[in-house]
Amino acid sequence: MSDLLEEALAYAREHRDAFVQELCEYLTIPSVSAQPEHERDVKMAALWVVEHLRQRGLSAELLTTEGAPLVYAEWKSSHTHAPTVLIYGHYDVQPAEPLELWHTPPFEPSLRGGYIVARGADDNKGQHFAHIKALECLLCTTGALPINVKVLLEGEEEIGSTHLSRFVREHPELLKCDCVLISDSAMRSLQQPTIIYGLRGLLDLDITVRALEHDVHSGHYGGNVQNPIMALAQLLAEAKDREGRVLIPGFYDGVRALDAAERAQLARCAWGEAEIKKETGALQAFGEPEFTPVERRGIRPTFEVNGMWGGYTGPGIKTIIPAEAHAKVTCRLVPYQEPAHVGAAIRRFFEQRCPPGVTLEMRIGPGSPPTLLPLDNHAMRAAVQAATATFGAEPLFELEGGSIPVVHEFAHTLQKPVVLMGFGLPEDNIHAPNERFALASFEKGIEASVRFMIQLSATS
Numbered sequence: 001m002s003d004l005l006e007e008a009l010a011y012a013r014e015h016r017d018a019f020v021q022e023l024c025e026y027l028t029i030p031s032v033s034a035q036p037e038h039e040r041d042v043k044m045a046a047l048w049v050v051e052h053l054r055q056r057g058l059s060a061e062l063l064t065t066e067g068a069p070l071v072y073a074e075w076k077s078s079h080t081h082a083p084t085v086l087i088y089g090h091y092d093v094q095p096a097e098p099l100e101l102w103h104t105p106p107f108e109p110s111l112r113g114g115y116i117v118a119r120g121a122d123d124n125k126g127q128h129f130a131h132i133k134a135l136e137c138l139l140c141t142t143g144a145l146p147i148n149v150k151v152l153l154e155g156e157e158e159i160g161s162t163h164l165s166r167f168v169r170e171h172p173e174l175l176k177c178d179c180v181l182i183s184d185s186a187m188r189s190l191q192q193p194t195i196i197y198g199l200r201g202l203l204d205l206d207i208t209v210r211a212l213e214h215d216v217h218s219g220h221y222g223g224n225v226q227n228p229i230m231a232l233a234q235l236l237a238e239a240k241d242r243e244g245r246v247l248i249p250g251f252y253d254g255v256r257a258l259d260a261a262e263r264a265q266l267a268r269c270a271w272g273e274a275e276i277k278k279e280t281g282a283l284q285a286f287g288e289p290e291f292t293p294v295e296r297r298g299i300r301p302t303f304e305v306n307g308m309w310g311g312y313t314g315p316g317i318k319t320i321i322p323a324e325a326h327a328k329v330t331c332r333l334v335p336y337q338e339p340a341h342v343g344a345a346i347r348r349f350f351e352q353r354c355p356p357g358v359t360l361e362m363r364i365g366p367g368s369p370p371t372l373l374p375l376d377n378h379a380m381r382a383a384v385q386a387a388t389a390t391f392g393a394e395p396l397f398e399l400e401g402g403s404i405p406v407v408h409e410f411a412h413t414l415q416k417p418v419v420l421m422g423f424g425l426p427e428d429n430i431h432a433p434n435e436r437f438a439l440a441s442f443e444k445g446i447e448a449s450v451r452f453m454i455q456l457s458a459t460s
């Protein structure tokens, strides 16, 4: 082990308790971006972390955007050829409600059973704080970092990163780097590090079907006018077959086929019917039969009705034919589908099938594209080496079913490798009551980050 690594890891062990205390202090700030009453707290969290970074020797500042401020910090190496890593994270958190389900108050961090329990402990304060502590371990032992570091933390991730994509597009010079490192995901377990190499994109649409000027008497008019709820249900039912395949022509355009090697690699992930049933209470797994659950989550797009409403839903009976009906639909998109192309295919499909007697109105959002991250680059190799040495096992490579739009923006605008190496665990209750972060995740996260930076400096 190199002296640098040895010293940095020794520093981490010696300051273990202090690091946990500092994270707890960060977690007391209720930086809930979704709730206007916490606007000040969001800013407080940003100021807190800026001050923290400054005290560790980085130049840090708040950058104002139209929304929550961005935290930007950097450290420049004296070595002219040192590579630059951009570390991204978010200091905002999800709302804590429902409060009554928390065993301890969400913004009073408590240490229980090897976990730090608090809103934001895993998602994402604990995870990016591990990187900040790794920087400290290197800076406080050697007085220097082996690479150039830029840190970018946003305060609007939990509300859709409203302003970040534009910021990235408008500041490519500021964010110029050789790779981006993001820890905002989970590992399979503490013995099984996991690197995400693909994310699904998203497309959202609202559908309204109108049949009448106002609700009417179902006795006077029943049998003589369209029922918009029925018309909408029939339209939606035509979009998918009974086994879960989407029947909209053009929907699957661009979807990539897996080769045998990638299929075998994905099959290493032990996530299937049993896990789905346990995690969700589903009676059975359901989806395109020609794919495994891991494949359906990673490489297959979806068409899901998120909500549908109309007419009377109160107590008793109300004998009406409703005037209109509504549905919200979101599609998860996979490489190399294009949101606009999918949106147009869906619009065409429903417009062609719109039954007589109703009008159809569709609002289709711009969507966010899917991302597939290349694995063959120096940053990914450094991450594999760091994760393997830290956790004692080679990382699994997984395709994530969710979306992190800014990852696409980083990969696309900066044209550099992005590494998604998360330190959370599946049972961390993110976005739910009693969110937590294992102390071991925090410690190992710091170690993996230290190793990554040293490895990156050695191989670049």
Ligand SMILES: [Zn+2]
Pocket (backbone or CB within 6 Å): 094, 123, 158, 430, 431
């Ligand atoms: Zn989150």
